[in-house]
Amino acid sequence: MAGSVNITAATVDPALLDLPWNLPLDKWSNEHIALLPKGISRHLVRFANLSGYVIAIKETTGEMARREYDMLRLLQRLDVPCVEPVAVIEGRTDDAGKPLKPVLVTRHLKFSLPYRALYSQTLRPDTATRLVDALAVLLVRLHMVGFFWGDVSLSNTLFRRDAGAFAAYLVDAETGQLYEGGLSNGQRENDLEIARVNIAGELMDIQAGGRLAEEVDPVEVSGGIVASYRSLWKELTGSESFSASERWRIAERVRRLNELGFDIEELAIRTGADGANVRIQPKVVDAGHHQRRLLRLTGLDTGENQARRLLNDLDAYAATVAKPGLDEEAIAHEWLMRVFEPVVRAIPADLRGKLEPAEVFHQLLDHRWFMSQEEGRDVPLAEALSSYINDVLRHRRDEATVIAPVTEAFTMPNAVIDDGDEDADDDWMSKV
Known part of the structure; x- marks a missing residue:
């Protein structure tokens, strides 16, 4: 790196200093550039290892x-899904002393893709609805x-697969504003x-390029965000009123909110003067109900839908296989060691x-279910795993090498502990 630069960052990776900040981004060589799919941006964007x-x-x-940079850091503290800000770099000049544009550096979200890359894979027609x-x-x-x-749009969002659905992450907060008192209607x-108009335009652009299924109506799909959002x-x-004899609806409301992935901080419950009616108003905390439970029990940090699917399998394990008398944490540890980790x-x-x-685990469970339905028997997990690896996984595109350096080592979550008893694990898998 020639010359000097000003770096604003919470923590600085020394390797950041080795990048060629004395060159405009469009002049960087392949030595530094990571060839990843990127969305449309009003600014020049490059990826680097x-x-x-x-x-x-x-x-x-x-x-x-x-x-x-400040806005992304604030959103992270609020636990909103967004990219991680790394640094702001200013004071760049080329070798002749000519000023170069400042840059914002963010960490790319692993296993995520811009919506255009998803469509280039010729996914099912319902992909449009799932993204919206x-x-x-x-x-x-x-x-x-x-x-x-x-500036709500598909282009300003990254998507990660989440157990048959997608999880969306904010990428561009340039136009955003945070209001302490909340937003007005x-x-x-x-x-x-803004979202409806932008999404319609983006889908029409994909349609013009021949990469959108003919049966997909961009205007209809873009209107879907309004219905989904309002619901x-x-x-x-929303508040809810019902008769005092229907108090079970309080628990039902909590269950529905949990299924959506949200926790309840408190419920405001009011009864009528005659005690005949009950009105409830939930105070909802941020999303991640299933994520937090799975993380607490196993140390696995996953998407919300993935967490829900893994917890379902954990609960099924507890009901059918786990030893009687074990508490929830012990059962979760046993499931982690004997099911997920193997x-x-x-x-x-x-x-x-x-x-x-x-x-992978979510798709394996789906694959096992379809095998069992097709063959009319309960297919053991080990048998389903072998079939899934050879018939499904081996033929998928390698998403990690699209998203991250090919030399990056695969690591298990920190909380996973290997007891070394692989024979016991394999023996159990053959019976499940």
Whole structure:
């Protein structure tokens, strides 16, 4: 690196100093560039390898870079799904002393893809709806913390597979604003209209390129975000009245909110003067109900839908296999050691970049179910795993090498402990 630069960051990776900041981004050589799919951006964006992970570098103004960096850090503290800000770099000059644009550096989200890359894979026609639904969930989460996006679009979002659905992450916070008092209905409706128009335009663009199924109507799909958003918002924030004889509906409301992935901080319950009617108003905390439970029990950090699927399997294990008298934590540890970890260890090294472990496990459960239905018998997990590896996983595109450096080592979550008893694990898997 020639010359000097000013770096603003919470923590600085020394390797950041080795990148050629004295060159415009469009002049960087392949030595530094990571060839990843990227969405449409009003700014020049490049990906680079850094200390075993990938960073995204966006040229912008110094003021906008600092503002977006601060906003992303704030959203992270609020536990909103977004990319991780790494640094703002200013004061760049080329070898002749000519000023170069400041840049915002963010950490690229592993196993995520821009929506255009998803469509290039010729996915099922319902992909459009699933992407829009994921974006609706993200928009609700942003609005609940008082964040007005101002530029809602598929292009400003990254998507990760999440047990048959998608999880959406905010990428571009350049136009966003956080309001401590929350958003007005007008601000929320404004964001919704921006989303509807932008999504319709993006899908029409894909359609013009011949990469959208003929039966998909861009206008109809884009309108779906409005319906999905309003349904979810009403469920999370709306009040509900019922007769005192229907008190079971309080527990039902909590269950529905938990299924959506949200926890309840408190319930405001009011009874009528005559005691005949009950009115409830939930106070919902942020999403991640199943994620937090799985993380607490096993140490596995997954997507919300993946967590729900893994917890279902854990609960089934507890009901049918686990020894009587074990508490929830002990059962979870046993399931981790005898079910989840052996599956991950069984994936050949050359296939471990296909999908993240939780998604592999989810797809394996689906594959086992379909095998059992087709063959009319309860297929053992080990048999299903062998079939899944050879017939499904081996033929998938390697998403980790699309998203991260090919030399990055595969590691298990920190909380997974290997007791070394592989024979016992294999023996149990043959019976499940």
